[in-house]
Amino acid sequence: MHRFFLPLENFTADIIPLPADTADQIRKVLRLKDGDTICLLDNVGKAFEAEIEYTDAKSICAHVKRSYTVLNEPGCRISMFLSLTQREKFEWMLQKCTEAGAFAIIPIYSERSLVRNGDDVIHKYPRWQKIIQEAAEQSERGIIPILHKPMKFSDAVQTGSTDTVRLFFWEEERQQTLQQVLQPMKAGLSAASIIIGPEGGFSRDEADLATSTGWISTTLGKRIYRVETAAIASVILTLYELDRQ
């Protein structure tokens, strides 16, 4: 069943008028028929199964048949601090981190990043937002991960309260595994942050800055992952370890 996030204010009655872009997609791309069932999501955790009705040549409304709480969201809210990198790779990270269950995404730039200024990417935000929303719909998420403004690495490491876990995945860390870090503190952990470096990695100074502000230097294991692989592996493994009995 096709899934669509709509603005929360649309969910006021059992008959929901669909926004023009959703109606266009249903009509022109998906070619759904009158009476077909779709799933509407309010982005605060509820899903509404509804039948579509073509009301005129352009408009569609949806008749809600049942609603339920989406139970696919992870118990722990993971904020992903992702280093800006070349377009395709970054978009891929946005999509995959969303599928894997990230709660928020914060693009960052650091010493060795390809992108050196957050303002340079602001024009990409509508496209990125769309990638994230589509990935959230496709992977049956209950919420769309929040895309924050870009931050400098040195500002990013200062964020996040010290009562959450903040994981600094670093290729020069050889000892401390995810299991060692998470196991003692995972009961009831409600938030975690993960930082992923650029292609050239973080410098020693950057690593020192992160650990001095409470980030925990952690290894993803023996094999060397590309940036985008490290991003997806870190979300998947963190949520796996936290869910594990």
Add this chain to the structure above:
Amino acid sequence: MHRFFLPLENFTADIIPLPADTADQIRKVLRLKDGDTICLLDNVGKAFEAEIEYTDAKSICAHVKRSYTVLNEPGCRISMFLSLTQREKFEWMLQKCTEAGAFAIIPIYSERSLVRNGDDVIHKYPRWQKIIQEAAEQSERGIIPILHKPMKFSDAVQTGSTDTVRLFFWEEERQQTLQQVLQPMKAGLSAASIIIGPEGGFSRDEADLATSTGWISTTLGKRIYRVETAAIASVILTLYELDRQ
């Protein structure tokens, strides 16, 4: 340091003549200089650090300075049965499964696969082989995963001895987690097989065939992954669970 797999027969002495394609890459793409150090790999688990010497306008040889055993290989040999899908996505799976530590890759086709005949993809093998080799070099693997010929799903499920674990990741499986499957049997497990379905998933008949031949129906968790995400998640999580203390 740049890493290159060479044919085993090249490693007969401490001065190793490099094959023409490796020499070309060093000269024209990487532009390494006389005396630069590279790492040569014999694809059976040993690495050789060596200095390059430009012997004439076209040839390069490498002087071995030290050798060591690569310790990055997983203890468990994972065979990935990957459904053939559109080009870009399939190549991406080859690259990522290699980075993540797969031992062998077997392209398969099933009821709902885009590709319906293994012969149609044989011409792509040289390119696929190259993608796998480059990913193995970049991720510091000790071996290049073996790329097998394509197989029909119904033949693929018959492979693999019953004393290994054979995981059938299926979106309709809701109960049995990776942890539940692997934990009781993971001590000393030396081989495992993983099967990943096409975009349309496996049919109920296919699932029945797999489980009746000893494959264990397993879930990757609550969120719905795209095919390529399921492929990488399944290798990463299987190796994580097996390595976990």
